[in-house]
Each structure stands twice: as C-alpha cells, then as structure tokens.
Amino acid sequence: MSRLAQIGLLILVGVVAAIVWVGSAHAANCYVYTDSVGHVCTGEASQPTFVQPEPFTDSFLPRRTYARLNDLINVYSAPSLSAPIVRNVGDGFLFVTVQTAVESEGALWYVINYGEYVRADDLRVVPSPTFTGMQVTRQPERPFGWILATVRPSRAPGAEPEVGTPRLDRYSFFKVYDAVTVQEPDQEWIWYNIGGGYWVRQTFVSLVDVKPRPEEIGPDEYWVEIDLYEQSFAAYEGDRMVYAGLISSGLNRWPTYEGLFQVWSRHTEVKMSGAEGKVDYYFIEDVPHTMFFDNDIALHGAFWHDRFGYKHSHGCVNMPPLAAEWVFNWSENAPNDLWVWVHTSDPHGFLSLHIDPLMDFAGP
Numbered sequence: 234m235s236r237l238a239q240i241g242l243l244i245l246v247g248v249v250a251a252i253v254w255v256g257s258a259h260a261a262n263c264y265v266y267t268d269s270v271g272h273v274c275t276g277e278a279s280q281p282t283f284v285q286p287e288p289f290t291d292s293f294l295p296r297r298t299y300a301r302l303n304d305l306i307n308v309y310s311a312p313s314l315s316a317p318i319v320r321n322v323g324d325g326f327l328f329v330t331v332q333t334a335v336e337s338e339g340a341l342w343y344v345i346n347y348g349e350y351v352r353a354d355d356l357r358v359v360p361s362p363t364f365t366g367m368q369v370t371r372q373p374e375r376p377f378g379w380i381l382a383t384v385r386p387s388r389a390p391g392a393e394p395e396v397g398t399p400r401l402d403r404y405s406f407f408k409v410y411d412a413v414t415v416q417e418p419d420q421e422w423i424w425y426n427i428g429g430g431y432w433v434r435q436t437f438v439s440l441v442d443v444k445p446r447p448e449e450i451g452p453d454e455y456w457v458e459i460d461l462y463e464q465s466f467a468a469y470e471g472d473r474m475v476y477a478g479l480i481s482s483g484l485n486r487w488p489t490y491e492g493l494f495q496v497w498s499r500h501t502e503v504k505m506s507g508a509e510g511k512v513d514y515y516f517i518e519d520v521p522h523t524m525f526f527d528n529d530i531a532l533h534g535a536f537w538h539d540r541f542g543y544k545h546s547h548g549c550v551n552m553p554p555l556a557a558e559w560v561f562n563w564s565e566n567a568p569n570d571l572w573v574w575v576h577t578s579d580p581h582g583f584l585s586l587h588i589d590p591l592m593d594f595a596g597p
Contacts, residue, residue: 283367283377283406286476286559293501294521294554299359299536300343302327306355310348312337319349325514328537331358345518362539364404365555366466366478376409376583378440378465379479381542386431390424391415401433409440412583423580435580439542441465441477442583447493447574455564456572457532459550461489463578464542466552468560476563478556481535481545489548489575494526496571499561503533507547515547521554522561526573533557550575 288295304324309316312335332344334353341353367377380401385394390413401407411426415434423435440463450456452471459466461482468476482489500523506516521534532550534557541553552560564571 280370282369282371282373284370286365286368286555288555289558289562292558294361294534294558297361297519297521297536298331299361299519300329300331300345300356301359301537302329302351303355303357306351308345309350312340312342312350314338314352316350322516323514325508325516326537327515328359328517329356330519331356359537361536362541362553363555364479364539364541364553365559366476366553367406368476368559369467369474372473373441373443376440376442377477378407378409378438378463379403379542380405380407380433380437381439382437384433384437386427386433387424388430388432390432391417391422392432398431401437407433407438409583414581414584423583425583439463439465439479440580440583441467443467443474446472447572449493450572450574451569454569454572455567456574457560457564459489459532459573459575461491461575461577462580464544466550466556468563476556476559478553479541481538481541481543481551483546483548484544487546487548489530489546489550490527491575491577492527494573494575495569496524496526496532496564496573498525499523499565501561505533513547522552522557524561524564524571524573526571527575532560532573 302322304327305321307321308319310319311317329345329351332346335342335344335350342350343353343356345351380403383400383402385398385400387394387398407427409425410428413424414421415424424432425435425438425440426432441460444458444467446452446456446469455468455470457466457468459480459482464480464482466478466480467474502519502521503523504516504518505520505523506514508514517537521536523531523533525531530548530550532552534554535546535551536554538545538551541551545551
C-alpha cells in the first residue's frame, strides 16, 4: 500500500473509531494539506471545536430503568396473581419506569408505581440510547454531521467503494469538506467529501451547519434550531453554536409544524398519552426533560427508541435523553424563554461550502 493510501486509510479508521481528535486540547494542530504533501502540523496547541459532553453529576438518567409493557396485561395491587387487579393496560405503545424488582410465589415481579406490580414476563426492559451529540466550543468553520446507516465510503462521488474500505458505523461523526451532485439511475443525489479523499451519499448522513439567528431573537438570547430535512438540531447563545445533535420529528401523518416558538412549560419528567382507543394509542410515563413550545408539542428525551436522524414521533421533537438533558439544564437559566425555530433546510445549500480550492483538508 502506498504512503498516500495509508494516510487515507488511517484518516478513515479514525472516523470509524469516532476519534475525531476532540478529546485533547493539547494536541498539535494537524491536518492533511494535500494528497501530495500529506500531514502538516503547526505545533501549536489546538482547542477542539467538538467535545463529548460531560455527564451531569446530579443526573437521574443513570438511575432510571425503563420498560415496555406487553399489550392487554393486568397490573396487580400486590406481587400475586390472586391480588386485586388495579387496571388492564390495554393495547398500544406503553412504557413505564421500573422502580424495583421483587420475587414472589417463585416468580419475578416489577414495581412500576406505588401499589402497582407487573410480572416480569409481561414487560421488556429497554436500554436507553447512549448517543449524545456534540458540545461545540467554538464556531464551526464547515458543516458537520453523523452517519445514519452503516456505509463504506467511496473514493469518488457516485463510485462504488473500493474493496477493503473500512465501514462507517451509525453515529460516526465527520466534517464536510466539499459537496457535489451526481446524477444516478434513480435520481440526482448530493455526495459529501468527509475527508481523506472519501465520499458519502446524502442518504447516509444528517448534517448541521451554522445558521443565521432569526431577527426576532436577541443577540444574547438562547435558541434551538430544529431542521426537519436533516433531522438535526443545534443550540445557540446569540450567534454562537454551543451544542448539536440528531432528533426525530413527527411522522408525515403527525407532522411537526414549522415556525418560531418559545418554550412555555418545562418538566423534568412528565406523563404523555394520546390517541386513546385508536391504533396509535400511546401511554409513556416519566418522559424526561420535556420543554413544550407549540401547544402540546415539545422537545423531550426519548428513551423508547434509537432512531435519531429519522422521523419517528407523534409530532414532538424526540431527542436522545442525554442531549435533551443538556439542553434542558443549559437553557434553565437563560435570559429568555428558550426560542425554538423549526424549519426545513435546503440540502443544496451545502453545495456552497467555504472551500479553499488549493487545499484538501482531512480535519483533526
């Protein structure tokens, strides 16, 4: 393998491992200058633009255990099938918080609320998503994003991946260095240069780019941008981006409406239910870090799925629980009620990137 090929492969492996050099503020500022020159390092300490958010010391999320209830099961007043039945849960999308486990009559039971017991066989514990997004320490110079579905990148826009190219897994982070359109047999697609001479088609990614502040929002106010096309979000203090990640907005049948709103009610945990008696009935206890902004539509953590980057909700803006917690805590002491700007971006806007034609950066 040539030296240039080795450099490209090392860059890609770094992305696969999600080692975007975001962890060390003391690392030299290095990048790939051109394919012929290779790596260039300034020797100066470089403050990373993107960092993994630190967990909150008082977070309740690590102490929560969530579970999905089976349809039509009974909830009992004690851990026994002979105990009085409190209620039947019905048929739907039903999630609860498990308080504790007890053994009774040779079977395992879970307490889901005070005086409410469910057999272990009647529910399924669900793991909470671990994706967080990125805290942004300084204004990004170019678009960035995450891989949505496992893909092997190509060496040229529209080309098939080369044999042996490492795959990029879901939620791999990358920066965008160029964008072109390619006419493929089915339709025209945008391809993004993610560094190291590798390209990925737009259908595999979700992007974030710095957006101008809506004129209604003050220069020191806090706001969150929700991009319905990219299924991503970015949090701002005035004109400066401070956090970004993925979301799941409403499915086409229950859309999340566009507009500029303000959060009018905030809840650390809240019960959500709707569509009772219908096929889309849902009942979810203890929805974390909920911020209502458009009547009953809210930003909130969603522990019941891990499909961020795709539409998946009943109209609300689902966020990874750890990201929702960050936005909730960050905006709690804002100088304003948090603004929420919901809009649909034009993906072709990414074709007008800030590209220096003399350089082929691969990024730290």
